[in-house]
Structure formats: structure tokens, C-alpha cells
Amino acid sequence: MRKAIRTAPVLAAILATVALTACGNSSDDETEAVTGQLKALPGAPAADKTAAGKATLERVDGTTTISLDATGLEPNTDYVAHLHTGGCDQADPGGPHFQFNADGGAEPPNEIHLELRSRADGAASATASSNREVPAGEAGSVVIHEAGTEHATAGEASGAESVFVHAGHHHDEPAPPAKIACAELEGGHAHDSSHEEAASRGGEVPTVTIRNGEPVGGVAELEFSAGEEVRFEVASDVADEVHVHGYDLMEEVPAGGTVSFDFPAEIEGIFEVELEGRKEQIAELTVNP
Amino acid sequence: MTLLPFAHALAARQDLPIPAWLFAWGASIVLIVSFVALSIAWRKPRFEETRWRPLGAGLSRVLLSLPVQALCGSIGVLLLGVAVYAGLRGTEAPDRNFALTFLFVTCWLGFPVLSALLGDLFRPFNPWRAVGRVAGAGFRAIAGQPPAHLAYPERLGRWPAAIGLIAVVWLEIVYGTSGGVAVGLDPEAAAVAALIYSGYTLAMMAAFGVEKWCERGEVFSVYFGMFSQLGCFGTQDGELGLRRPLSAAARWATPYGSAAVVVASIATTTFDGASEGPLKGTIEAVFDWLSGAFAPDAALRLADTLLIAACVAAVGLVYMLGVRGMRTVHGAPSLAKLRVGFAHTLIPIALAYLVAHYFSLFVFQEQAQFTYLLSDPLGTGGTDLFGTVSSGVDYTILSANAIWYVQVGALVVGHVIGLTLAHDRALAYWPDYRDASRSQYWMLAVMVTFTCLGLYLLSYSNQ
Numbered sequence: 125m126r127k128a129i130r131t132a133p134v135l136a137a138i139l140a141t142v143a144l145t146a147c148g149n150s151s152d153d154e155t156e157a158v159t160g161q162l163k164a165l166p167g168a169p170a171a172d173k174t175a176a177g178k179a180t181l182e183r184v185d186g187t188t189t190i191s192l193d194a195t196g197l198e199p200n201t202d203y204v205a206h207l208h209t210g211g212c213d214q215a216d217p218g219g220p221h222f223q224f225n226a227d228g229g230a231e232p233p234n235e236i237h238l239e240l241r242s243r244a245d246g247a248a249s250a251t252a253s254s255n256r257e258v259p260a261g262e263a264g265s266v267v268i269h270e271a272g273t274e275h276a277t278a279g280e281a282s283g284a285e286s287v288f289v290h291a292g293h294h295h296d297e298p299a300p301p302a303k304i305a306c307a308e309l310e311g312g313h314a315h316d317s318s319h320e321e322a323a324s325r326g327g328e329v330p331t332v333t334i335r336n337g338e339p340v341g342g343v344a345e346l347e348f349s350a351g352e353e354v355r356f357e358v359a360s361d362v363a364d365e366v367h368v369h370g371y372d373l374m375e376e377v378p379a380g381g382t383v384s385f386d387f388p389a390e391i392e393g394i395f396e397v398e399l400e401g402r403k404e405q406i407a408e409l410t411v412n413p
Numbered sequence: 414m415t416l417l418p419f420a421h422a423l424a425a426r427q428d429l430p431i432p433a434w435l436f437a438w439g440a441s442i443v444l445i446v447s448f449v450a451l452s453i454a455w456r457k458p459r460f461e462e463t464r465w466r467p468l469g470a471g472l473s474r475v476l477l478s479l480p481v482q483a484l485c486g487s488i489g490v491l492l493l494g495v496a497v498y499a500g501l502r503g504t505e506a507p508d509r510n511f512a513l514t515f516l517f518v519t520c521w522l523g524f525p526v527l528s529a530l531l532g533d534l535f536r537p538f539n540p541w542r543a544v545g546r547v548a549g550a551g552f553r554a555i556a557g558q559p560p561a562h563l564a565y566p567e568r569l570g571r572w573p574a575a576i577g578l579i580a581v582v583w584l585e586i587v588y589g590t591s592g593g594v595a596v597g598l599d600p601e602a603a604a605v606a607a608l609i610y611s612g613y614t615l616a617m618m619a620a621f622g623v624e625k626w627c628e629r630g631e632v633f634s635v636y637f638g639m640f641s642q643l644g645c646f647g648t649q650d651g652e653l654g655l656r657r658p659l660s661a662a663a664r665w666a667t668p669y670g671s672a673a674v675v676v677a678s679i680a681t682t683t684f685d686g687a688s689e690g691p692l693k694g695t696i697e698a699v700f701d702w703l704s705g706a707f708a709p710d711a712a713l714r715l716a717d718t719l720l721i722a723a724c725v726a727a728v729g730l731v732y733m734l735g736v737r738g739m740r741t742v743h744g745a746p747s748l749a750k751l752r753v754g755f756a757h758t759l760i761p762i763a764l765a766y767l768v769a770h771y772f773s774l775f776v777f778q779e780q781a782q783f784t785y786l787l788s789d790p791l792g793t794g795g796t797d798l799f800g801t802v803s804s805g806v807d808y809t810i811l812s813a814n815a816i817w818y819v820q821v822g823a824l825v826v827g828h829v830i831g832l833t834l835a836h837d838r839a840l841a842y843w844p845d846y847r848d849a850s851r852s853q854y855w856m857l858a859v860m861v862t863f864t865c866l867g868l869y870l871l872s873y874s875n876q
Contacts, residue, residue: 350813369425370808392813393773394427412429413813 157182158263158341160307162194165217165267168304171198174246179266179307181207181258188258190236191251192266194305197242202271203304205250207236210264211335212306213361218267224256239271261331263309270301310341329384332407334360334377337399344407346397348389354409357384364402368409370395425508426808427689428773428871431817436872439821443828443864447857450832454850458841460663460834463656465649473653486543493540493607499790500604508781509792510600516607517585517598518778522771524637529764532646535637536627541614542634545623548615562622565629570669573617575677577632579725582681586688587717628668635674639665640764642757643830659834662757672732672756678763679863680728682770683870684721690873696720731862732759738855739839744848754842755856758835762863765827769820769867773811780806820871828864832857 162177174196182189192205210219221235228234233254240250310333333340348354358366363379370391377383389411397407431439467473475481492515500512507513524535536542552560584606589598610632618626627634641647642662645655666672688696699716707715736751745751784804788797796802835856836849843849 372425372805391426391808393429393808395425410429 156184158309160265160309162192162266162268162305162307163212164196164305165212165303167302169198169302172196172302172304175268175305177247177305177307179205179309181263181266181309183257183260186257187253187255188236188263189251189253190238190266191249192238192240192268192307193247193249194240194242194268195245195247197246197248197268197304199242199244199246202239202241203248203268204271205238205240205266205268207258207263208265208267209262211340212265212267212308213335217303217306218265222258222262222264224254224258238266240268261310261333265309266307267303268305269303308335308340329355329357331357331359331382332397334358334362334364334399334406337362337364337402337404339404339406343405344397345410346407347410347412349412350389350392352389353386354389354411355384355386356407357382358397358406360399362399362402365400366397366406367400368395368397370409374400425806426773426777428816428820429813430873431820431868431871433872435817435821436868439825439868440865442825443861443868446825446829447832447861450829450836451850451853451857454836454853456840456846458837460657460660460837461841463660465654465656467652467654470652473651476653477648477651482537483543485537486540486546489538489540490543493611495790497604497607499792500600500602500607503600503791504793505599505601506792507598507600509785509789511786511790511792512600512603512607513598514778514782514786516603518771518775519782520633521581521585522767522775523779524633525640525764525767528637528641529643532644532648533638533641535633535641539627539631539634541611541618541631542623542627545615545618545626548619549623560619562625563620565621565625568669569629570671571629571635571674572670573630574632574635575670575673577630578636578674578677579681579721581632582685583718583721586681586685587714587721636678639671639674639678639760643760643764659830662760662834663838665760666753666756669753672752672759673729675756675759675763676729676732677725679759679766680725681721682763682766683728683866684724686770686870687724687873688717688720690870692720728863731859732756735855735859738858739852742843742848742852742855744843744845745852746842750842754838755835758831758838758856758860759863761827761830761834762860762867765823765864766867768823768827769871772819772823773816776811777806777808780804817871821868824864824867824871828860831860835860 157180159178159180162175162179164173164175168175175194176196177192177194179190179192182191190207194203197203206218207222208218208220209222210217212218221230223230223234225234231237232252233256236252236254236258238250238252240248242248330344330346332344332346346354346356358375358377359382360366360377361380363381364377366375366377366383366385367373368385370393371387373385373387375383375385392411392413395409395411396405397409398405496512496515499510503510503512527534549560584603585598588602614626614631617630620626621630628638629635642665643659645658647654647656647661666675684692687693696713696716699719700713703712703715706712732755733752736748736755739745739751739755740748746754784801786792788799788802789795794802832853836853839849839852839856840846843852
């Protein structure tokens with residue numbers, strides 16, 4: 125009897141430990157998806173002004189897939205869409221095409237293009253994949269153009285951030301084709317020099333991009349270990365103060381400017397980083413022991 | 414999709430989830446302890462008698478004297494007044510305003526722990542009781558007779574307090590997080606709520622009598638008083654004394670609705686933990702569903718309200734399943750007797766939940782309470798009463814590991830005390846020792862469920 129009593133808890137403990145540890149270690153998928161809403165651009169032809177829908181960029185195990193679902197286009201018309209490096213709000217929406225290799229060609233597989241034809245109800249969808257992964261933060265937007273006209277953007281940058289839809293109407297004037305709609309993905313911040321500086325230091329410094337006062341791609345997750353240096357940058361299109369809670373650091377950022385943080389990770393826990401004026405959380409800083 | 418503002422009212426930091434290995438150890442220890450408890454358990458009830466020992470007439474005469482009571486009551490009224498004034502006139506920033514930290518951290522989280530250790534400390538400082546007693550004395554002086562009270566309907570029992578407890582937490586974490594900002598309840602709303610509650614409490618005291626209402630309906634008296642039953646300090650017949658620890662708890666749950674108070678405490682803490690963890694997706698789904706018909710703020714509050722109600726129902730259901738299970742054991746007393754008779758065994762679990770969930774918040778926020786919030790209660794920079802206005806909160810005093818060990822330790826200790834009380838009560842209810850032990854498989858399942866739920870909430874990570 126006494127022996128049985130002693131064995132029961134030990135067995136229970138072993139079983140529990142095995143079961144619980146197994147649970148603790150499961151689930152780690154390397155899938156990451158970014159979705160943007162498709163909005164008609166000011167320069168779109170009248171028949172395409174109602175364009176709407178969404179674009180999704182998925183990174184799975186080193187590959188990239190972009191899917192586009194559009195509605196409100198002119199029926200039975202051919203369109204093309206490209207992944208761009210910039211955001212939708214800049215003067216030339218989307219900026220240059222995303223290219224994996226800046227010295228490579230302006231065609232797939234060095235760029236990501238989608239071809240689509242609207243149905244009778246004005247809806248269209250398309251998917252394109254690449255066996256390479258678009259680097260984080262470089263998928264700015266997807267832009268839809270008119271098809272059949274050569275799109276004359278030189279893809280000099282190495283970022284992918286918007287999918288545009290441009291459409292193929294017959295116009296007398298030559299290029300450029302009208303950009304019809306744009307879906308913002310990771311926001312097209314201007315590629316400023318701080319990025320290259322960071323790259324040349326060897327360490328990749330994460331950048332939180334703020335567009336219209338909100339973090340592009342949702343609240344950014346920044347993770348560090350205690351004792352490390354916490355380094356990150358905030359590139360914002362609005363003027364505000366960036367407040368790192370807990371560490372209580374406050375830095376002003378001008379509209380269109382970038383502010384860098386660099387401090388030792390000495391407090392463990394999870395901290396909010398917010399735009400103080402707007403009370404908008406832009407990042408979650410995790411410091412593990 | 415609208416980004417939902419989720420954050421605790423004052424938290425500048427959140428705890429890291431406990432790592433998987435600690436979760437496994439915590440859960441294993443809980444199971445081992447439970448099985449050992451079943452095998453070595455005692456056969457005669459030990460906590461049904463209080464073994465009262467007075468602390469000495471002199472000490473009682475001083476500490477319970479009228480001037481000391483008047484002083485404590487005045488302090489309570491003064492601090493409530495400062496909090497309300499700061500809430501109405503002070504800064505809107507919740508972390509710089511005395512009101513929120515004092516009401517929701519210092520008192521709401523501090524008194525449960527203090528009461529468990531030192532006895533019912535809230536009673537002398539209770540501002541409404543103090544005002545009510547002064548009003549009663551005034552009435553006697555003028556009218557020449559004590560005020561006549563309505564008979565309190567005993568069927569109501571402690572239900573008003575249970576519902577009030579949910580309302581307080583609702584105000585803090587449901588109403589508070591919905592303002593469209595990530596900082597929670599604004600101090601003015603807290604002050605207005607305190608004024609409304611004061612009016613309601615004084616009216617109830619006038620109707621039913623000060624002491625009666627404190628025993629049954631006054632949320633804070635009932636809630637903090639519940640935790641004071643665990644410790645060894647108490648008063649009896651106007652005298653301070655020592656009793657056997659846990660022994661007072663055995664008698665606490667007699668009035669109707671006492672089980673609801675404990676269940677409400679466990680459920681609301683569960684909701685607060687789960688709303689930023691496993692329930693977050695559900696809340697967002699309900700929010701999306703409701704936002705077609707309601708404005709965003711209303712939809713979020715409604716979603717949170719539905720889920721807080723679901724938490725209360727779920728925790729109550731687990732307890733009722735345990736009670737119904739015990740009823741099936743040979744020789745069991747009636748269902749009503751079981752339901753009342755085992756409610757107190759959940760008090761240690763409720764306290765463990767509070768410690769596990771709010772320990773770090775309390776330690777950090779009390780640094781603010783006793784430095785800049787005390788020197789500048791309004792948070793407007795206008796005063797520096799104690800010269801501590803420029804101090805900040807030192808977040809390095811607790812490492813993540815220290816917090817984890819306190820959290821898991823609290824849950825395990827609460828579990829052990831809960832099991833102890835349940836086993837002891839079973840010995841008192843079942844004439845046969847073996848039947849009593851058998852009935853405790855059911856309470857063991859209830860306790861293991863709550864403790865593992867607590868561990869799960871601590872280990873849940875958003876990533």
C-alpha cells in the first residue's frame with residue numbers, strides 16, 4: 125500500500141511533465157502574411173473609380189506568394205499588377221517596382237507581376253509566386269495598371285511594397301499607363317540612408333514604419349534578450365513623440381523623418397512603444413531574461 | 414480591421430509568459446501535492462474550531478478605542494476624498510493621477526493580501542462605514558433614539574456584493590479599456606463612479622443599518638473581509654485575538670450568495686488574464702460581429718461584457734459540477750449544504766489568482782503611489798508635498814524569473830490551502846472517513862482545473 129502511494133504521484137508527475145513539455149514545444153510555423161486593402165487611385169479612369177478589394181502577400185519557408193482580389197473594375201478588361209517598393213500615398217503611387225536583384229531585369233522572376241482579366245461583373249483575381257522571399261519591410265504595395273502599355277518604371281530599388289493595377293484601355297496618348305488602384309502592404313517609406321548605414325554596421329536594425337499615424341503591417345514585434353542593446357528605428361510620415369514605456373524613453377520624430385533608438389535591455393518584460401500624441405501603439409518590445 | 418485597444422489601465426509593462434518548462438514543473442507539483450494530500454490526509458477535522466485566544470485586554474482597549482476608530486475612519490474618508498478630487502480635477506493621464514493607482518491598485522489589490530495576513534484592516538478605514546456611523550450617532554443625538562432600519566432580506570445574502578464586485582472589475586477593465594485609447598479608464602470616470610457608489614452605499618446603510626450592509630452588500634467590506642478569514646488575527650466580542658489560521662474561513666460562507674462572491678473574484682481575474690491571451694481572438698470575433706450594429710466603443714464593451722459573463726458562468730459551472738459530484742458520494746448532505754459548505758475552499762485560489770496576476774503591477778505601481786503620486790496627487794505638476802515628485806518607477810527591482818516564481822508559487826500554495834480546507838470540511842460533513850476522502854476526488858478535480866487554468870493563463874503568449 126505505501127509503495128503504491130509513493131509510485132502514483134511520481135508516475136503522475138512523469139506523465140504530466142512529458143505531456144506538458146510536448147505541448148510547450150509544438151507549433152512554430154514560418155508563415156507570415158500581410159494584407160492590404162485595394163483603393164482606387166486619383167488618376168484612375170472613370171470606369172475604374174469603383175475599384176476595391178485586397179492584396180495579400182504571404183511568405184512561407186523562403187518563398188513569396190501574392191494574391192489579388194479586385195472588384196469594381198471595368199468589365200472584360202485586361203490588367204496587370206506589380207509589386208512595388210513604396211506606399212500608396214506617395215506622389216507616384218507605389219514608387220519603383222520591387223526587384224530581388226537591383227541589377228537584374230525588369231521582368232519576372234526578378235520582379236513579381238500578376239496578370240488579370242476582369243469578368244462581366246468587374247471582379248478579377250490573380251496569384252503570383254516566387255521561390256524567393258521578399259525581404260521584410262520591402263513589400264510596399266501592389267499597384268494595378270492598364271495592361272498592354274509598357275510601364276516605364278525603372279526598378280532601381282531593392283524593396284517590394286505595393287501592388288498596382290493599371291488597365292489596358294485604348295488611349296491616344298502614349299505611356300505611362302494609368303495606375304488604377306493600389307493596395308498598401310508594408311508601406312512604402314522612402315529608402316533613406318539610415319537603412320544602408322544599418323546594413324553596413326552588420327546588424328539589421330528593424331524599422332517600424334508609420335503611415336497616416338499607424339504602424340504599417342500592424343503593431344511591430346521587437347524581441348531582445350536582457351543585456352543586449354535594443355536597437356530599432358521609427359520612420360514616420362507624421363510628427364509625434366515616440367514613447368518606449370517602462371524604459372520611459374521619449375524621442376520626437378518629425379513628419380517624414382526617422383528616429384533611432386539604441387539602449388541596453390536591462391528591464392525584462394513586455395513593453396508598449398507608442399506614438400504619445402496619438403496614443404497609438406506601434407510596437408511591442410519584448411525583453412527576455 | 415479596426416485595431417482594438419487592449420491594455421491594462423496603468424501597465425507600462427506586461428509580464429512575460431512563464432516558460433514551458435516552468436509550466437510543466439508547476440503543473441507536476443500541483444498533481445504530486447494533490448495525490449500526496451489524498452494519501453496522507455488526516456481523519457479528524459482541524460479547522461472547524463477557531464481555538465480563540467485574546468491578545469490581551471490592554472491592547473484591545475487601545476486599538477479598538479473610539480479615538481483610534483475615529484482617526485482611522487477620518488483617514489479613510491480623507492483618502493477617498495483626495496482620490497475623488499484628483500480624479501475630477503487632476504490630469505487625464507491615468508498613470509500620473511492619484512485616483513486610479515490608489516483605488517484600483519493600492520486598495521483593490523493591496524487589501525486582499527493585507528487582510529489575509531493581518532486581519533480585516535479595511536473595516537476601521539472603511540470611509541462609508543465611518544460616515545454611516547457618524548450619521549447614525551447624529552441621528553441618535555437629535556432624535557433621542559437609534560434610527561429604525563428595514564429588516565435586511567436574508568434571501569439576498571451576499572448577492573449585492575457579488576454583483577458589485579463584478580461591476581467594479583467591469584468598470585476597470587471593460588468600461589476602461591474601451592475608450593479608444595490604450596491607457597484605460599480615465600480618472601474622472603473613476604471619481605464619478607466612486608461618488609455614485611458612495612451615494613448608493615450610504616443610502617443602503619441608512620435603509621438596512623451600517624453593520625448589516627457591511628456584512629452583506631458593501632462590496633469592499635465583503636470582498637476584503639472574505640480574505641481576512643484566512644489569517645489568524647480577528648476580533649470577537651470587541652476584543653482582538655488570535656485564532657487558528659484558516660479556521661474563520663470555515664464559517665464565512667453561511668449567508669446566501671457567498672459562493673457567488675468567490676466565483677466572481679476568480680472569474681473576473683480569469684477574464685482580465687484571458688482577455689489579452691487566449692480570449693483575445695474570441696473578443697475580436699464577437700466585436701466584429703457586433704460592430705455591424707453598434708459603434709466601435711459600444712461593440713467592444715458589449716463583447717467584453719458577454720465574455721466576462723461567460724467567464725463567471727464557466728467558473729460557477731466548474732464549482733457546481735464539483736458540488737454535484739460530491740452529492741453522489743454515499744452519505745452526502747443536501748446539495749444546498751454542500752454548495753454553501755465548500756465555497757470557502759475557493760478563497761485561497763481566488764487570492765492566488767490575484768497574486769499571480771497582479772503581483773508585478775502592484776510592486777511597480779506602489780513605487781509610484783508612494784513617490785510622485787503622493788507628492789503630486791493631481792499630476793498637474795502644481796505641488797511637491799513630500800519632495801518625491803521627480804522619482805520614477807524602478808522596473809529593474811523584479812527580474813522576470815522572480816515574477817515567474819512568485820506567480821507559480823502563489824498558485825501552488827493556494828491550491829494546497831484550498832485542498833486542505835476542502836478535505837477538512839469533508840471530514841466534518843461525512844460520518845465515514847472513507848466517504849469523505851472519496852468525495853474529495855471531486856473537489857480535487859475542481860482545484861486542479863482552476864490551478865491549471867491559472868498556470869495556462871500565465872504561460873499563454875501572444876506570439
